[in-house]
Amino acid sequence: MKKKTVKLVSAVVVLGVLCAAYEGVNFYVTSQEEKETEENDTSVDLVSLEADDITAVSFTADQNEVEFDKKDDSWTEKSDANFPVNQDTVDSAVKGVASLTADQEISDVEDMSQYDLDNPQNTITLTTADGDTSLQIGMESSNNQYYVKKEDDDKNVYLVSSSSIEPFMGTLYDFAESGTFPSVTSATITDVKVDKENGYEITQDADNLFWNVSDGKTTEKADTTKAGTVTSAIGSLAYDKFVDYNCTDDSKYGFDDPYAVITVKYTEEEAVESDEDSEESTDADTEESTTDEAAADTSEDADASDEDSSEDEQETQTVEKTITIYVGDETGDDRYVKVDDSKEVYTITKDSLTDI
Secondary structure, eight states: OHHHHHHHHHHHHHHHHHHHHHHHHHHHHHHHHHHHHHHHOOOEEEEEOOGGGOOEEEEEETTEEEEEEEETTEEEETTBTTSOBOHHHHHHHHHHHHEEEESEEEOSOSOGGGGTOSSOSEEEEEEETTEEEEEEEEEEOTTSEEEEEETTOSSOEEEEEHHHHGGGSSOGGGGBOOOOOOOOOGGGEEEEEEESTTOEEEEEOTTTOOEEEEOSSOEEEOOHHHHHHHHHHHHTOOOOEEEESSOOOGGGTTOSSOSEEEEEEEEEEEEEOOHHHHHHHHHHHHOOOSSHHHHHHHHHHHHHHHHHHHHHSOEEEEEEEEEEEEEEEEETTEEEEEETTOOOEEEEEHHHHTTO
């Protein structure tokens, strides 16, 4: 029995020694890995600014100088105070470069042209109360990084993640608050007229819901499937890009001689005020009270009655609406479009217009 006890104690001691040894080896390996990681870390702090301290940001877009200025926490475009700035987009872009870490520093560069920094494709300038910080943007590497240098540093080049730089490499309208294409449900469309070469008009018969098609000379029953394809295509239309918030020259986008003019009639349910609501409102407005307290009570009762009536007796009516879509010139895989009398110009993919 004594021998067994001694063996058991010895085994426990050995196990303890092995555990301690394992912990020691594990700690050593972890320490070495952390040391190697630190030694291999080539990142460099390139810009260290507080985003909230930045009062202006400028860069090149569409080969034009663009500057956004911030006042009272709101951004405006310097050359056009009416430009519809998307505040969140500018804020996000500025934050991306306000605190910027480069993945790698290339020191003592003698020939900036090898990184296209002898003639930078863009310069991003951040302005604070302490002055300007400018970053010159060179070529893009194969690893989704840009070669960047500070404007006042002619010796060092930095590799920076493209995700921080890309927001400034597009167009001015990437920073615009754009609209959405008017919502038209295909099932509510009753008439589509397409004025273009080989134009046509399809009209739904209100009685039997069949479609008729006309070329302007003759009318015949339309293929239901084809009519459905047209209405579905219209119901699926969406803007691609925002181009101009204030078009003053239709010929610039081909609207003076449009490729097509699409006129769509559709129905929509709208809320209407019931006669009973109107009478209650009139009664409440004209009711007289003999005392101030009574007048206050009557007013409160009338307001409560109006709210209850509005909720319980809300009525709707079907109204017919019309939308006119002007389709202009081609631009790449898109065409310019504008809707009704709006001055805003967008693009729509040519593919989305194929079935109309």
